[in-house]
Amino acid sequence: MEEAAVWMTGPSAQTMTGGGGRIDAAIGWERLWRPITARGCDVGWDIRGIGLALCERLLDEEPGLQLCLACRNMCRAQEARAALLTSHPRAQVGLLQLDTSSVTSVLKAAQEVKLRYSQLDYLYLNAGIMPNPQFDVKAFFKGVFSSKVVNMLATGEGILTQKDSTTADGMQEVFATNLFGHFLLVRELESLLCQPGHTSQVIWTSSSNAHQSAFSLEDIQHQQGTHPYSSSKYATDLLSLALNTHLNKQGLYSSVICPGFVMTKLTYAILPAFPDFLWTLAMPIFWFIRMFTNTFTLTSYNGAEALFWLFKQTPESLDAYSKYHSLTSGRGANHIQPRKMDVDEDTAEALYQKLLELEDQVRKKEERRDNASLLL
Numbered sequence: 346m347e348e349a350a351v352w353m354t355g356p357s358a359q360t361m362t363g364g365g366g367r368i369d370a371a372i373g374w375e376r377l378w379r380p381i382t383a384r385g386c387d388v389g390w391d392i393r394g395i396g397l398a399l400c401e402r403l404l405d406e407e408p409g410l411q412l413c414l415a416c417r418n419m420c421r422a423q424e425a426r427a428a429l430l431t432s433h434p435r436a437q438v439g440l441l442q443l444d445t446s447s448v449t450s451v452l453k454a455a456q457e458v459k460l461r462y463s464q465l466d467y468l469y470l471n472a473g474i475m476p477n478p479q480f481d482v483k484a485f486f487k488g489v490f491s492s493k494v495v496n497m498l499a500t501g502e503g504i505l506t507q508k509d510s511t512t513a514d515g516m517q518e519v520f521a522t523n524l525f526g527h528f529l530l531v532r533e534l535e536s537l538l539c540q541p542g543h544t545s546q547v548i549w550t551s552s553s554n555a556h557q558s559a560f561s562l563e564d565i566q567h568q569q570g571t572h573p574y575s576s577s578k579y580a581t582d583l584l585s586l587a588l589n590t591h592l593n594k595q596g597l598y599s600s601v602i603c604p605g606f607v608m609t610k611l612t613y614a615i616l617p618a619f620p621d622f623l624w625t626l627a628m629p630i631f632w633f634i635r636m637f638t639n640t641f642t643l644t645s646y647n648g649a650e651a652l653f654w655l656f657k658q659t660p661e662s663l664d665a666y667s668k669y670h671s672l673t674s675g676r677g678a679n680h681i682q683p684r685k686m687d688v689d690e691d692t693a694e695a696l697y698q699k700l701l702e703l704e705d706q707v708r709k710k711e712e713r714r715d716n717a718s719l720l721l
């Protein structure tokens with residue numbers, strides 16, 4: 346058994362098909378897109394997600410680091426691994442199949458991790474979705490000419506809604522993917538994270554879009570509303586606080602970060618009708634906006650700044666009530682800013698208890714399913 350330094354969900358290379366030669370114009374402009382050199386599963390253009398950018402930064406810092414990438418799509422996972430090994434031949438990069446929206450997959454992946462490793466130092470919980478985003482163009486232009494413009498551009502508040510769906514386990518998909526799957530994983534891996542005389546870090550990719558107004562303890566899965574993403578990210582902030590309350594004494598420290606606004610598969614989907622050349626034309630506008638709000642980090646490299654920074658901190662020095670923001674100045678310099686979160690211990694504890702109840706229910710369901718398949 347090995348000691349894994351870093352374990353990460355959702356770091357695969359993203360591929361965007363189509364686009365033709367026009368995307369070429371963006372190459373070199375902060376390296377938003379890169380052509381896929383070793384053609385693998387998809388043919389198209391590679392846009393790195395924040396997770397993969399973090400892996401590269403971690404390996405730049407410690408080339409011999411032991412990484413394990415947990416991805417739902419093994420084809421993309423292999424592409425990500427190949428890219429990492431090309432730039433860092435000494436790296437040890439393991440792969441694991443994991444779909445955070447599926448209880449069975451999470452339990453199976455956790456079992457596999459427990460077989461492979463005896464201890465985890467870092468667990469990055471980065472997988473996230475924002476399905477069927479609806480961009481309110483009218484509200485956007487109204488916001489641009491109001492005093493709320495900076496807040497709107499920094500958080501996306503008031504201009505985005507999503508249409509959620511249900512998973513095979515009967516849960517809301519955004520809740521299951523962004524929050525519950527990760528929660529179950531932490532619970533399953535507690536024994537590897539909480540080792541005597543050892544500290545570990547659990548690091549969540551949250552968002553500035555985490556709004557208290559989108560979240561309700563009566564509807565933690567956000568079945569009723571139209572802001573499931575925002576609700577799941579606010580729940581992430583609460584859960585991180587609760588994990589600290591319950592597990593700090595056992596050596597587990599949880600933190601949340603916000604990567605800022607980064608151009609990735611997730612954000613491109615917000616304006617799918619936008620042709621590639623318009624995104625390219627929008628870049629100077631984004632750089633201009635960056636002069637007024639340093640939350641426009643734009644590249645995955647910049648967005649990963651806070652995740653990377655946390656890797657170098659002693660866990661005991663971190664503040665459980667702060668979210669660590671990646672920020673990029675108008676001149677392109679990166680820095681970190683801790684900002685107090687809008688969370689309280691009672692709500693965090695109430696959510697934690699509800700998640701434990703749900704965990705109990707899904708485990709019983711899994712047991713019944715396993716028993717039924719044994720009988721067959």
Ligand SMILES: NC(=O)C1=CN([C@@H]2O[C@H](COP(=O)(O)OP(=O)(O)OC[C@H]3O[C@@H](n4cnc5c(N)ncnc54)[C@H](OP(=O)(O)O)[C@@H]3O)[C@@H](O)[C@H]2O)C=CC1
Nearest residue numbers: 355357394395417444445446471472473552606607609611
């Ligand atoms: N981009 C931005 O501006 C911001 C992003 N964030 C957060 O950053 C994180 C990373 O997003 P980003 O890099 O932007 O977007 P990407 O879409 O590029 O990355 C998301 C990653 O999550 C993985 N993923 C999605 N669903 C699942 C699942 N069910 N099981 C396992 N993995 C899954 C994706 O895998 P696959 O390759 O299979 O699709 C992908 O690797 C997310 O949590 C997002 O909410 C927060 C604030 C702003």
Ligand SMILES: CC(C)=CCC[C@@H](C)[C@H]1CC[C@H]2C3=C(CC[C@]12C)[C@@]1(C)CCC(=O)C[C@@H]1CC3
Nearest residue numbers: 497498499500501552553554606612615627630
């Ligand atoms: C000129 C032009 C095309 C403007 C449109 C800009 C918007 C698409 C972005 C402005 C702020 C962005 C933002 C997000 C998505 C895209 C914007 C609304 C997020 C909501 C994406 C997911 C997050 O977690 C937080 C981001 C905050 C900022």
